Amino acid sequence: MRLLLIEDDPTLGEGLRDFLRADGHRVDWCDSLAATDALRGEPYDALLVDWQLPDGSGLDWLRARRARGDPTPALMLTARDRLGDRITGLDAGADDYLVKPFAPEELSARLRAVSRRSGAGAAQARSRFGDVEVDLSACTAIAGGVRVELTAREWALLEALVLRSGRIVLKADLERLVLGFDSEVASNALEVHVSALRRKLGHELIETVRGRGYRISERASS
Amino acid sequence: MTVGKIPSIRLRLANALLLWAVLWGAGVAVAVGYAAQGEVDELLDESLQSTAAVLASALRSAYRDASPGWVAAPLPVSDDGEFAWQLVAADGAVVQRSANAPEQALHTVATAGFSSSPAWRVFGAAMGSEGRMLYVAHTLRERIDSRAEAALSAAFAALSIGLLAHWWLRARVRHELLPLERLSDKLAHHDPLDRGQALGAAERAELAPVHAAIDQLGQRLARRVAHERAFSSHAAHALRTPLAGMEAQLAVALRECTPEVQLRLQRVREASRRLQRVVQSLLDLFRVGADVQRSVVDLKALLAHLPIEGLAVAVQTQGALRADPDLLAAALANLLDNAKRYGARQVVVSEPSPGTVRVVDDGPGATPERLQGLREAIAAQDYDGHTGLGLMLADLVARSHGGSLSFPAVAQGFAVELTLGAQGTDTV
Numbered sequence: 001m002r003l004l005l006i007e008d009d010p011t012l013g014e015g016l017r018d019f020l021r022a023d024g025h026r027v028d029w030c031d032s033l034a035a036t037d038a039l040r041g042e043p044y045d046a047l048l049v050d051w052q053l054p055d056g057s058g059l060d061w062l063r064a065r066r067a068r069g070d071p072t073p074a075l076m077l078t079a080r081d082r083l084g085d086r087i088t089g090l091d092a093g094a095d096d097y098l099v100k101p102f103a104p105e106e107l108s109a110r111l112r113a114v115s116r117r118s119g120a121g122a123a124q125a126r127s128r129f130g131d132v133e134v135d136l137s138a139c140t141a142i143a144g145g146v147r148v149e150l151t152a153r154e155w156a157l158l159e160a161l162v163l164r165s166g167r168i169v170l171k172a173d174l175e176r177l178v179l180g181f182d183s184e185v186a187s188n189a190l191e192v193h194v195s196a197l198r199r200k201l202g203h204e205l206i207e208t209v210r211g212r213g214y215r216i217s218e219r220a221s222s
Numbered sequence: 223m224t225v226g227k228i229p230s231i232r233l234r235l236a237n238a239l240l241l242w243a244v245l246w247g248a249g250v251a252v253a254v255g256y257a258a259q260g261e262v263d264e265l266l267d268e269s270l271q272s273t274a275a276v277l278a279s280a281l282r283s284a285y286r287d288a289s290p291g292w293v294a295a296p297l298p299v300s301d302d303g304e305f306a307w308q309l310v311a312a313d314g315a316v317v318q319r320s321a322n323a324p325e326q327a328l329h330t331v332a333t334a335g336f337s338s339s340p341a342w343r344v345f346g347a348a349m350g351s352e353g354r355m356l357y358v359a360h361t362l363r364e365r366i367d368s369r370a371e372a373a374l375s376a377a378f379a380a381l382s383i384g385l386l387a388h389w390w391l392r393a394r395v396r397h398e399l400l401p402l403e404r405l406s407d408k409l410a411h412h413d414p415l416d417r418g419q420a421l422g423a424a425e426r427a428e429l430a431p432v433h434a435a436i437d438q439l440g441q442r443l444a445r446r447v448a449h450e451r452a453f454s455s456h457a458a459h460a461l462r463t464p465l466a467g468m469e470a471q472l473a474v475a476l477r478e479c480t481p482e483v484q485l486r487l488q489r490v491r492e493a494s495r496r497l498q499r500v501v502q503s504l505l506d507l508f509r510v511g512a513d514v515q516r517s518v519v520d521l522k523a524l525l526a527h528l529p530i531e532g533l534a535v536a537v538q539t540q541g542a543l544r545a546d547p548d549l550l551a552a553a554l555a556n557l558l559d560n561a562k563r564y565g566a567r568q569v570v571v572s573e574p575s576p577g578t579v580r581v582v583d584d585g586p587g588a589t590p591e592r593l594q595g596l597r598e599a600i601a602a603q604d605y606d607g608h609t610g611l612g613l614m615l616a617d618l619v620a621r622s623h624g625g626s627l628s629f630p631a632v633a634q635g636f637a638v639e640l641t642l643g644a645q646g647t648d649t650v
Contacts, residue, residue, distance in 0.1 A: 015470025101465035
């Protein structure tokens with residue numbers, strides 16, 4: 001998943017970023033609300049937001065996004081543990097609420113749970129598309145009963161499409177979800193990864209929607 | 223001091239008023255009786271003198287018509303046993319007397335004017351030139367009776383006025399103390415932390431300083447609570463965030479390190495988590511007693527969020543509790559952590575009665591002496607050196623709910639019981 005982490009504490013922010021990256025996620029870490037301005041419009045699978053930030057309230061920032069109609073799943077990461085705070089956080093648009101200190105493993109599990117619950121056509125932890133089985137929590141893909149080894153980018157691409165199964169994912173969004181801000185990648189990098197995935201998991205899994213983007217094939221989904 | 227032994231302003235004033243009324247009545251009675259005595263004497267003497275004048279006139283007329291050597295028989299002049307008169311010759315012989323007058327002359331030697339004998343008050347008046355004397359008298363007993371009657375009437379009147387005044391003043395005192403009772407009622411429901419709830423203006427000038435003092439006390443308390451809440455909030459943020467950072471960094475390091483280092487890092491992580499629980503307990507201590515927010519708590523769901531590694535928790539409960547979920551979770555988390563640290567592997571959490579949560583572990587338990595020591599320390603809230611942070615927090619949580627912490631005897635292991643007060647139960 002591509003994640004936006006807003007956390008001002010460098011020890012925690014860096015630790016979470018590295019832990020989640022090691023889990024296979026693409027993480028953009030901002031240490032203030034102002035730093036998120038540069039990422040406005042970027043597509044994310046989930047937002048991890050601290051409540052108390054040096055330049056404002058993460059809760060208000062999230063509330064504003066919700067007011068603009070942004071449905072991206074969001075987790076509040078905060079030191080506020082009171083019942084009233086948790087209710088306020090969830091009412092403001094957070095999909096989950098995690099009180100510091102927490103185990104990063106629990107954050108990962110909650111991220112998966114939130115992504116499963118979110119939006120129409122939400123993916124299950126384990127989904128089957130024809131003879132391809134994808135386990136998002138275990139980060140594994142099995143084709144024809146055989147486990148398939150995927151690179152990090154290939155997995156990111158598969159995960160982005162599975163999380164949005166049933167929907168067309170625009171090519172530009174997919175590039176940002178999978179490749180992030182890596183300026184070193186070639187202009188046709190996405191197509192290369194799509195080809196690799198088709199080669200490993202079968203050509204029917206990913207359908208090209210000409211001029212727009214890609215989606216998990218309806219035939220594979222049925 | 224119990225309420226029954228505290229002196230009552232109303233009772234003390236009532237007693238003082240009663241004493242004052244009795245003393246006032248007695249004082250007035252003595253004063254009036256003393257004044258009446260003189261007046262009664264004067265009045266009776268005047269009546270003797272007037273009677274003597276009338277009698278003398280009547281007797282002169284009677285003797286003018288009498289033949290020489292005439293001796294008059296006693297005349298039934300008066301049927302009043304207290305009044306008498308005598309006509310006494312110059313030689314001291316009684317010439318004539320009223321029926322109740324003594325046979326002997328009241329005075330054998332002519333005595334004009336007022337005089338007293340042991341039994342009579344006498345007024346003497348000369349009758350003609352032969353030396354005859356007219357003595358008009360009434361008994362001293364009659365005089366004393368008259369004085370006593372006047373004094374008793376005065377005392378009765380004074381006492382009646384005094385008691386009437388006492389009854390009226392007592393009613394006034396009760397009425398004047400009503401604002402104090404209303405102030406007490408207001409204070410019983412007064413929450414100085416609620417800005418919308420004012421004590422209001424004083425009903426009496428004497429109560430204005432009390433209102434002002436209470437308002438100032440409330441403001442100081444509100445400032446202190448606000449300060450503590452702010453501190454608690456800042457402390458929570460300042461403590462929790464670095465702990466979360468340590469947890470995240472350790473999680474990453476555990477993934478990246480060699481197997482040799484992994485064991486050491488795992489120990490550091492366990493220590494970090496123990497530190498997290500201590501910090502959490504300390505932060506919870508700040509909250510206890512500040513504001514208990516009861517809601518329906520599903521004990522099973524609550525315990526599901528309190529996993530303690532290596533400890534199996536069985537829940538035996540049917541209903542739901544009404545308690546502050548955060549505080550109850552803090553108390554239970556500490557009790558479970560205690561059980562783990564003292565060697566328990568399994569804990570049973572049950573509700574032996576509505577509003578009561580019992581935690582029983584299968585650990586080695588405590589000696590009877592240790593249990594007794596714990597009971598005494600908890601009863602006296604003497605935690606320092608006698609209980610750990612966990613039991614202290616659990617006791618404060620129980621007390622904040624209007625309940626208590628106890629240690630029921632069990633055949634095996636250690637048992638702690640949290641009673642959450644009268645509002646501890648609810649139906650769902």
